[in-house]
Amino acid sequence: MGVGGNFWDLLRPYAQQQGFDFLRNKRVAVDLSFWIVQHETAVKGFVLKPHLRLTFFRTINLFSKFGAYPVFVVDGTPSPLKSQARISRFFRSSGIDTCNLPVIKDGVSVERNKLFSEWVRECVELLELLGIPVLKANGEAEALCAQLNSQGFVDACITPDSDAFLFGAMCVIKDIKPNSREPFECYHMSHIESGLGLKRKHLIAISLLVGNDYDSGGVLGIGVDKALRIVREFSEDQVLERLQDIGNGLQPAVPGGIKSGDDGEEFRSEMKKRSPHCSRCGHLGSKRTHFKSSCEHCGCDSGCIKKPLGFRCECSFCSKDRDLREQKKTNDWWIKVCDKIALAPEFPNRKIIELYLSDGLMTGDGSSMSWGTPDTGILVDLMVFKLHWDPSYVRKMLLPMLSTIYLREKARNNTGYALLCDQYEFHSIKCIKTRYGHQSFVIRWRKPKSTSGYSHSHSEPEESIVVLEEEEEVVEEEESVDPLDGLNEPQVQNDNGDCFLLTDECIGLVQSAFPDETEHFLHEKKLRESKKKNVSEEEIATPRATTMGVQRSITDFYRSAKKAAAGQSIETGGSSKASAEKKRQATSTSSSNLTKSVRRRLLFG
Template sequence: MGVGGNFWDLLKPYARSEGFDFLREKRVAVDLSYWIVQNETAIKGQALNPHIRLIFFRTINLFSKFGAYPVFVVDGTPSHLKSQARIKRYFRASGVDMSSLPVPKDGISVERNKAFQKSVKECIEFLQLLGMPVLRAEGEAEALCAQLNREGHVDACITADSDAFLFGAKCVIKHIRPNSKDPLECYLMSDIEAGLGLKRKHLIAISLLVGSDHDLNGIQGIGVDKAIRFLKPFSEEEVLNRLLQVGRGENILLSGDINSNSDFVTNVESPKSKLPHCSLCGHPGSKKAHFQTSCEICVSVTGEGCTQKPPGFKCNCARCSLEQEAKEKRKREIWQLKICEKIALEPNFPNSDIIDMYLRDNNGTDDVCDISWKNPDTEMLIDYLAYSQRWEPSYIRKMMLPFMSTLYLRDVASNRSDILLCGQYEFHSIQRIKKRLGHQLYAVKWKRNANAVAGVGLTTPLEPDLHHELGEADESADLLEEPDVPQVYIEDGCWFLLTDEELKLVQNAYPEKVNVFLKEKELKEKKSKGKKTNLESPRGVQLSITEFYRSSKAVGAAKPPSEVEAVESSKNNYGSPGIKRKEKSSISKSVRRRLLFA
C-alpha cells in the first residue's frame, strides 16, 4: 500500500523501536480503514463482527496501556486517480486483458464495496459512543493523518500506507507489537532525510517513477534503486521541475553540460595521447627502457629491475586517473540518457494531478483544532456490544475497566473531584510495583464504596467469577487485541478490584498515596537489609569469602581419621608391596577387634 517497488524495504533500516511510553500523553492519528482491513484479514470468519470486536480492544489498549489520545480518521470520496488504479488492480488480478477495456474518464470515482462501507459506519458509531473523536477526510485518510501531524495537531500517525510521508507526515507508526519490550515500529522523516539524503519532494518523484496507489505503472524498467540513483543529485526545489523537463523529451544530465546524445559524443573530454606503460610492471614507460634502467617505482635494492605486475593491476598515475574518471563519467551519463529516454516514452509524464494531490495543504475538515475526547456512554456501549457481539454485560464491564480507570485517574489529576471509579469504587492503596516486559506499573487496589450510588459509570458491580460468550472465537494471538483483565475479589465482606496503572498517571492523581507507598517500601527494604546483615555478620564486620564459604577439602583434610578408618588403613597396608607402611595404631588389639565386629 502506498508507494510501489518495495518502498517499505528502503525505509526499514531507519525504523526505530520505541517503548510503551513513546505515545504517553500524546495525540495520535489512526487510519481507521487500515485497522479494519488488517483486523478483518487476521480473524475473518473466526469471530462475530470482527471489525467491532478488534476496534473495541485496540482502542482500549491504545488509550489505557499506551496512554495515547487517539484521533480516528476515515476515508472520504476517493480520487478518480485511485479509482482508476483500483479498477486496473482488480482486472489485473483477475487475469483480464486491460488493453481491451475502456479508459475511465477523469473525475469519475469508484466507492468501496458496500460491505466495507457498512463496517466503517458501524465503527464510527461505536467510537462515538466510546467518546473518541472521528474526522472524515476529503480523500485519503492517510493524507489527513499526515496533515494533522505536519501541522502539529497530533504527534504521530498509525498507518501502513507509505505515501503518508509524501503527504508530509513527520512520524509514522507502522506496527504495534505489545508482547515486546519495544512494541512500536516508528519511522521519523528526519531519520529518513539524514540516512538517505531524500526529502519529501524526492519521495514524490520516486513514486512517480516506480508507481503508487494512484498510478500502478510508473515507468517500466525503473525500480526504487534506479529512481534514487537518478534523483538524488537534484535538490528538493528542482527535482520535480527536472522530471517535467525530462518528460518533455529534454535529456537533462546531472553534470549539466550535456543535453543530447550528439553533444555527449563531441563534448566528452579525453586525454590527448596515451602514455606507454611497461607490459612487465605496468608503470609508465616502455619495457625496453625498463630493461636498461629499472623503473623508479618498483626499483629494488638488489638491482634486479622491474617486478612482474600482479593480476588486476591498475596504474594510479595522474594520466591513468584522468582516463578512469573520464570512463566513469561517460558510463554514468550514458546510463542517465537511457533513463531519460525511458521517461520520455511515457505519455503525460509526470501526472500533475498526482503532484498537486501530494502537495495539497487541506485534505479534510477545517475544524481539526476542535479535537476533543468525551466521557463514554457506558450503558449504551454495553447494550451495543451485547447485541452486536453477544457478550454478557459482566464481561463487557470487565473489559472496559482499564479504559475507565485511565479516564478516572486523568480526571482526578486535572479536576481533583471526589467522584468514584465507575460510580462505585474508590482508590484504596497501592499494592506493589509490577514489571511487565521491562515496563513498571503500579498494582492499584480499589474498594467498593458502601454508599455508592449508580451514576455515570458501570451501574452494577463486577463479579468475581465472570463468563462471556463470543460468537465463534474468544481468543486472539495479538495482545493488543485484548486488554489486561483486572482481578475482582471479596475480602472481609468488601468488594475489591486490582488493576495495573501507569506510574506517572497514579502519581499525578494521588501524590500522597504514592509517597506513603514509597516510604513504606523503603522502610521494608531497610529492615530486610538489616536482618540479612545481622544474620551474615553478627559483629557488623564483613567476612571474607574464604571465611564465609569454607572449603570442604580443607575441612576434610583437617579432620582426624575415625577409629574404624584407622583400623582398616592399618589392615590394608600391612604387607602391601610398594606402599609405605603406616605407623602402628596406639589402640589395643582387643579394642580394634571389638570395633571391627561391632
C-alpha cells in the same frame, strides 16, 4: 499500499522501536481503514465481527495502557485516479489481463463496496460511544493523518501507507505490537532526511518513478534503487521540474558527465599520442627500455618488477582515460533512463503531484478535537447486540478506560467522581506490577460504604492509604502476541467481605492524582525492602538454631554404648596399658629364644 517498489525496505534502516511511554499524553491520528482491513483478513471466520472487537480492544489499549489520545480518521470519497489504480491492482492480483481494463470516466470516483462501508460505520458508532473523536477526510485517510501531524494537531500517525510522508507526515508509526517490550515501529522524517538526504519532494519524485496509489505502474524498468540515484542528483526545489523536462524528452546536464562531445573527441586524439607503457610493470616506458636501464618507478637496480593483479597506472593519461570511461558509462546510463521516462505516458502526472502537495484535506478545524466520557449504557447494549457479549464482561473491559479518565480528571482538577456508574472508587495501591519490562501500579477499586442512605463519592483519607505488607512486586512472564489484541481482564479480589476490582495504572498518572497515597506506598515499600535485607543479613551471620520442628538425633536422649565403653577404657587406661606392655615384652622374649625356622612354622602353620 502507498509507494511501490519495496519502499518500506528503503526506510527500514531508519526505523526506531519505541517503548510503552512513547505516546503517553500525546495525540495520535489513526487510519481506521488499516485496522479494519488488517484484522478482518487475519481472523475472518474465527470470531464474530473482528473489526468491532479489534477497534474496541485497541482503542482501550491506546487510551489506558499507552496513555495516548487517539483520533480516528476515515476515508472520504476517493480520487478518480485512485479508482483506476485500484481496479488495475485488482486485475493483476486476480490474474486477469490488464488489457481488458475498463476505463473510468474523468471525474468519476468508485466507492468502496457496501460491506466495507458498513464495517466502517459500525466502528465509527463504537468510537463515538467511547468518546473518541472521529474525522472524515475529503480524500485519503492517511493524507488527513499526515496533515494533522504536519500542522501540529497530533504528534504521530498510525498507518501502514508509506505515502503518508509524501503528504507531509513527520512521524509515522507503521505497526503496533501491544504484547512486546517495544510495541511501536516508528519512522521520523528528520531521520530519513539525515540518513538518505531526501526531503518531501524527493519522496514524491520516487513515487512517480516506482508507482503509488494513483499510478500503480510507475515507469517501466525503474525500481527504488534507480529512482533513488536519479532524485539524489537534484535539489528539492528542482527535482520535480527536472522530471518534467525528462518526461518532455529533454536530457538535463548530467552531474559529473561529459559536457560536450568535442571534449571527448579532442581527448581521444591525444590518447593516440600518449607514451607507451611497459607490459611487465605497467609504468611509462617500454619493456626493452626497462631491461636496458632500470624502471625509475619500480625502484630496482636492473629491469622492472612484474605488476601485481589489479594494477592501475596513475599517470595523467591513464587517470584521464579512466575518468573518461566512467563519464561515458554514466552518460549512457542517464540516456537509457531518460529514454524510459520519456516513453511513460503523461509523465509526470501533475494531478498526482498536486494531490500530494495539497493541504485542503480536512473538513473543519483540527483544533476542535475533544475526548469525552464513554456512554456506558448504550455501549453495553451495542456490544451485547453486535458481539453477543455478556453485559458484565463489557463493563469489566471498560474499567481500564474509565479508571484512566478518572485519574486524569483527579490529577487535573483534584476532584474525582465514582467509577462505573457511581459504583467503584479509588481505595489503595496494591503492589507494583512488571510486564514486558514496564512497571505499573495495581490499583484497588471498591464500592463506597453507604451510610445514612447515601454513598460517599470519595473514600476517607485514612482509608485510602492502605498498604498490605505481604504484597510483593509482581513480575508477569511474557506471553505470545494475541492476534486479536485482547485486554488483560481486571481481576476481582475478595478481602474480609469487601469486593475489589484490580486494574493496572500508570505510575506517573497515579502519582499525580494521589500524591500522598503514592508517597506513603513507596515509603512503606522501601521500609519492607530494608527490613527484609536486614533479616537476610542476620540469617547469614548467625547459624539457624535447632527448633522443635527439626528431627534430633537419638543420641541426644540416650547414652551411647560406644561412649560408655570408651569411658571405661579411659578409667582403666593405665593398668591395661601396663599389662599389654608386659604381655608384648613376654611374647617378644619367648619369641627371641626360638630359631627362625621354628618361628616360621609357628606363624604359618
